Amino acid sequence: MTAPLSNDLRERVVGAIEAGESCRSAAARFGVAVSSAVKWHQRYRGTGSVAPGKMGGHRKRVLEPHRAFIIERINQTPHLTLHGLKDELAARGIKVSHDTVWKFLRREGLRFKKSTVCP
Template sequence: MSSDLRDRLVAAVVGGMSCRRAAERFGVSAASAIRWRQLFLLHGTPAAKVQGGDRRSTRIEAHAGFLLATVEAQKDVTLVELQAMLAERGTPVGIGTLWRFFARHGITRKKRPATRPSKTVPMS
């Protein structure tokens, strides 16, 4: 639903119309009209809350300095080793969490050194 529809419905209710009557007028369910009015009364706006997104990265971002310094000092450190170091610091995280952390910071982790290009066979 558009924010404009929510605003118009709430304005009608504030203007004296009942929630059920406003719901009929704007073609929405009575439950939606009641919820939008409650949102308006609690928060001052009937706008929807933000959906999705990252809600847990703040826990690992608190250790960003430590992680980045460790990777800089020890170039061949593995994600499993970093996971163990964080667990020792009291922050148990999964490998995927570490992987996403490095992706956000633009750091790639090669598992093996690059091989020389072949002169006889094209590499893809």
């Protein structure tokens, strides 16, 4: 992801538009996309600032509050499958995909290992 352009550039573009220049000509003069000039001007009119909004962020880990339950279930039933664990979580009202369960288990260092001895 690229970094936002400087506030100085944003202010000069918006200043030109506020002075009566069109968005297209201001964008061409400062070497930015027309859509950027339009959005910066809209942000300025709406908030009074041309500063960029927050970018990115972190998502909450859905299964973190249920860590104790998951570890307890794996210790109680070592042959529990990912889909089985997902179904048990769904019965408790936690709707997640099996991929989410898998990623949680990998992060925690827990694994579903099959026996190395084949019958």
